[in-house]
Amino acid sequence: MSMQDQHLQQALKNAPDREMLPNDATRAAVLTYANQAVKNREKTWLNRISNLLREWLGVSWHIAGVGSAVATVLVVVVFWHEIPKDKMREVGILSEEVEISATDSVIEQAPVAASAEKSLNTASSDAIASAQELSEKIVESKTDIDVPPSKEKSASLASPANRETLANVNQSSQKNSGLAEAFPQVAAPVVIELEMSVAVSPVPASIAKDKAMVAEASVGAANSAEDSFATTKGELVKELQAESGASLSARKENKIAKNSAAKADVLDASVPKVATKPHEHQVLLAWIEYEGGKVVANQDIQAGNLRLLTIEILSVDLDGLNCPQLKGQVTAMDALTGYRIESAGSCDVTDSLRKEVEVYNQTMRDWHSNHLR
């Protein structure tokens, strides 16, 4: 025997009690009871706090109640008045900082040329000193190579690969001697640095074995040294100027970026955030469909919850049963009204729901145009 009977089901569907509803008083009683239960739940928390106070302080219920009320008021007053002020102050300070830093950078840019010149001279004199020091070192290391190996370190330096490398470097340094003569102050450190990198620093065994690689590296290095010689003093001055200018502008940009980021944070904080209760927007859509967009909008207006809504269509999960919760509801501001725009996700967006949401938004806009002009 089948457990489902379509004839009986059909008869049930057409039974005369099909559209019967409880009377209005019953409905009102149930809904009021539920609303009251929600309110009582909120009250319960206050009661718990006052009970705790009573237990801790050993004072009477009335005093505890009054005390908790005073504390609540104090907290509200502090949060209400202080935080926004501070944030606004922060915005003001930040904008002042941007202006100051901009003028600072203009003032700083003036002595750039002078400081660049100065730094070039310092660099040149340093280079001469270091060149002398390093050429002494090179001579020493070369002597070490010529001397028969008595230590492990000198043995590694005296390997055929190193000898060849040094020979290449010497050749290239001889080649570059003409240029070095022309610009001794600039060229010296480059050549010396190159020589030092080959002669002084310990060469790993694996690299030392590969003669071709080392030779190639030294030739490449010599070429780069040649390129470096082509840099004139004037160019260096320009480079230094550009560098100091770039560093200043980079600093300025960093500062502005930092300030604007901080400003954006503060402004973001000033934009009312979307409440992140789970499924809140799904309930809201169901509520709009149930009550109608105009009624819900008026309720929100009365509650001071001014906003506009957009619907985002979501896909039902693989089971086809659940609609996922919309993640990261986008908060934006409406240019016309200044109200925030909240994105509400739904898997089942009917035409009637769209219409009701539009009615909701229109009611909000109407209220804005009627009351805030």
Place this chain on the structure above:
Amino acid sequence: MSDILISDDILMRQFCVGDSKAFHILYARHEKPLYRYLRRVLGTGLVAQVDEVFQDAWMRLVDARESWQPRDGVAFKTWLYTLAHHRAVDVLRKSGREFSVDEGWLDDENETLWQLWPASIADQPEQQAFWRKAGQQLLHCLDGLPAPQRAAFLLHHEDGLSLNEMTQVLSAEFETVKSRLRYALSKLRLCMGAHLQPIFETDNTV
């Protein structure tokens, strides 16, 4: 309203955290079916008490919301109907009306007759009046059933609960629920078959 928009379980969870709107939506969804169920289970004799039982069921739900755990595999609807059914059984018992499981009888002849009843008739718009009358007769037949069988039939045919869900609502074993449903169907077919005999004859002549 579509269930996909937001499920009962999510609405109930929202209500549990203090969203009274969620409760309003839940109530709107289940108001009519639950009221109908209670009215039919209590029967014409206790029709005056339907509103009271209905209201009491919802209030019990509100009071017990903290104990509701969707993870136990109990859907909201099953839970709601369980609360309502238990309240209805209390009223039936107090009223002195029967609430015993009548194992009844099975009539093979009527069963066969019932199977011959043309199902296609449901699709014909001109038969609406007939089905309305049939519905009325069915309510009368339901009144004659023992309450447990009546409840089993209504939960399965009207509210779409599965046999497993019915075991929770009726607080009974699977086999018990199944047998109650079988007896209810047999009796109702017999009751309705006698009433619809003229229709069979008309249909056969056509």
